[in-house]
Amino acid sequence: MARMSWSEACQLDSSLLSLETFFPFPPDYAQTLTGGLTNRCWKVVAADGKAYVWRPSTHITQAFSISRFQEYQILSAIESTGIAPHAIHINDQGLLVTWIEGESLGGGIAFDSLLKTMIAIHNISTKRVPVAPFNFTARVDHYWMLLDDRYKVEPYISIYNQWRRAPSLADVGHTLCHFDLAGYNMVRTETGNKVIDWEYAAIADPRLDLTLSIDVMGERPLEAIYRYCQLRGIEGVDDWVEGVLAWQPRANMMAMLWYLLANQLWGDEQYLIQARKLQEIICS
Structure with missing residues (x-):
């Protein structure tokens, strides 16, 4: 700094x-x-x-x-x-x-601890949060629209077209979601862990929030989903497994577009490398 x-x-x-x-x-x-x-x-x-x-x-x-x-x-x-x-x-x-004064948790947070914080966020009453629900298709369409033509080539075109619509899933309700919950956005304080950087937060399907954190933390999806449901007291685990697995390619596509747009805005080659890695994951 x-x-x-x-x-x-x-x-x-x-x-x-x-x-x-x-x-x-x-x-x-x-x-x-x-x-x-x-x-x-x-x-x-x-x-x-x-x-x-x-x-x-x-x-x-x-x-x-x-x-x-x-x-x-x-x-x-x-x-x-x-x-x-x-x-x-x-x-x-x-x-x-x-x-918020404290120690940034960076990569040094146990996934269980992160899940407990995520659940605390998901349990906040949405009635007190006066914002419109998150629209996945509108968000990825916005990213795509802003991209220059040099990015609108295969396989990016096919990936975007295939995964641009939200999945049709059993309804588990909408919650407040942070959408970037990881150690780098958490601070250990004397009164417990706090969460910063709420710029992507929205009311949305909590399974998408869980998908994003599973990916960034490098966790095994099934184990992470079962642990989340156990900690939150959810019995219908199948709906959550189906939901996270359905959101995974869509979340990767959204992140891919984010990195392409970041490369366009800043010109940093690392963003393009990350976009290509996600493209390979989706295609595989």
């Missing part, structure tokens, strides 16, 4: 200027935060010593269909759970949330 004066930070990112009416005195300093793929956030330390995270709205967040206002609504709705940062301020330039 690069630490710099507030004025230097504002010169680098003009969106920070929108916070000058929020802070009664200019903040002491700001630091760039590493690790986020979608956006470049800032740690802002105010004159009174309180720390925040500034999550800007940019052409990058728009490209990935991220709404800071929706993120603000979700964080505000679940504030009493204590599982996430508090949403402090929202404007057309971005979202300011509290900084």
Whole structure:
């Protein structure tokens, strides 16, 4: 993280200027935060010593269909759970949330611990979260529409066309889903594990959320599904097995398009390599 004066930070990112009416005195300093793929956030330390995270709205967040206002609504709705940062301020330039002090869990979290956190999120009443349900087809169509023609070639075309519709499954209800729950988005604190980076969160099929975490954590699907159902007290395990297996190629396709779009936006070859790996997994 690069630490710099507030004025230097504002010169680098003009969106920070929108916070000058929020802070009664200019903040002491700001630091760039590493690790986020979608956006470049800032740690802002105010004159009174309180720390925040500034999550800007940019052409990058728009490209990935991220709404800071929706993120603000979700964080505000679940504030009493204590599982996430508090949403402090929202404007057309971005979202300011509290900084969570603790140890990033990175790759050092047991999958059981992650599942317990996921279940806590899935058990939050959706009645208190005023956002529209996640639309899988609309999301992947959005990614595809933004891609340049150089990416719209085989086998990407066939993969997208084959898997762009949500699967027809037994209804297990919709829950609040984080959609990027892994150790790198969890912080160990004195009061337990907290979850950060809610920019992709939505009301959706929890089996998709579980699918995404199984993949990123490299877990065996069947064992992970049975353990999730055991921890959550679910008896109809078959519907969950069928659901996760149906979501897997679709989740991989969505991630593939995400990486292709990231390669287009940033030009980093690593994103294209990841997209090709996912393409090979889907085709196999």
